[in-house]
Amino acid sequence: MISALVLKNVHVSYNGKAAIQGIDLTVEPGNILGIIGPNGAGKSTLLKAVLNLVAIDKGNIELFGKTLEENRKRIAYVPQRSQFDWDFPIHVLDTVLMGTYPKVGVFKRPKKKEKELAYECLEKVGMEHFCNRQIGELSGGQQQRVFLARALAQNADLFFLDEPFVGIDMVSEETIISLLKDLRDQGKTVVVVHHDLSKANEYFDELLLLNKKMIHAGKPGEVLRPEIMLKAYERELSFLHEVGVN
Numbered sequence: 001m002i003s004a005l006v007l008k009n010v011h012v013s014y015n016g017k018a019a020i021q022g023i024d025l026t027v028e029p030g031n032i033l034g035i036i037g038p039n040g041a042g043k044s045t046l047l048k049a050v051l052n053l054v055a056i057d058k059g060n061i062e063l064f065g066k067t068l069e070e071n072r073k074r075i076a077y078v079p080q081r082s083q084f085d086w087d088f089p090i091h092v093l094d095t096v097l098m099g100t101y102p103k104v105g106v107f108k109r110p111k112k113k114e115k116e117l118a119y120e121c122l123e124k125v126g127m128e129h130f131c132n133r134q135i136g137e138l139s140g141g142q143q144q145r146v147f148l149a150r151a152l153a154q155n156a157d158l159f160f161l162d163e164p165f166v167g168i169d170m171v172s173e174e175t176i177i178s179l180l181k182d183l184r185d186q187g188k189t190v191v192v193v194h195h196d197l198s199k200a201n202e203y204f205d206e207l208l209l210l211n212k213k214m215i216h217a218g219k220p221g222e223v224l225r226p227e228i229m230l231k232a233y234e235r236e237l238s239f240l241h242e243v244g245v246n
């Protein structure tokens with residue numbers, strides 16, 4: 001079986017300052033991987049490296065045994081919500097239709113079939129009644145569901161989501177995690193950057209704990225142990241101690 005994602009000794013820096021160092025990771029198809037770690041640990045950078053949105057200094061990345069370019073259509077990415085320009089005037093249905101572009105080609109207009117697919121994907125996330133709304137008018141959770149619908153419309157095999165649960169309501173969170181689990185059960189692979197540790201055990205099949213370097217990777221039960229977590233969150237804990245919280 002070909003692994004969905006393999007990273008070997010991946011290094012990324014910004015202006016000479018290391019953001020991630022020596023990351024080795026293998027994700028097999030049919031898994032949900034959670035990438036956890038403190039603020040600034042390099043979680044988003046890791047996704048961006050895989051998606052070729054930042055250059056790697058060193059190392060090797062393969063998706064389904066190939067480069068990203070050979071696989072573009074099989075890969076869906078839902079960026080952090082804070083990175084999107086919410087004033088950009090675009091309707092919900094058009095946002096989702098963008099997910100069908102890899103199939104229709106950028107220069108062809110989407111036809112009835114693509115519109116039906118986009119509508120079906122909006123139904124899956126419970127947002128079909130918002131088709132004609134501007135994306136900027138929606139709540140955080142609704143926006144996140146629309147972006148997931150766009151990823152679904154792409155019919156990808158490997159999904160990357162950066163902090164999908166930040167600032168969203170519980171119904172949206174439950175809708176999204178249940179859809180991600182459906183994708184996993186269909187044999188698709190899902191990689192989620194996440195920083196709230198409370199649900200990590202429930203949501204993910206595998207965890208990667210990151211703090212610039214890879215601290216630990218494995219089953220949640222193995223990673224979410226105090227002696228392992230301390231290695232990544234040491235600075236936070238001593239800070240809490242200093243300010244007298246602990």
Ligand code: ADP
Nearest residue numbers: 014015019037038039040041042043044045046
């Ligand atoms: P996380 O997603 O875990 O919070 P990031 O990957 O966003 O962490 O950032 C890792 C480190 O790289 C942080 O120190 C951050 O300030 C820095 N960084 C991220 N993006 C840039 C950038 N575009 N230019 C310079 N530094 C960056």
Ligand code: MG
Nearest residue numbers: 043044045080
């Ligand atoms: Mg981030």
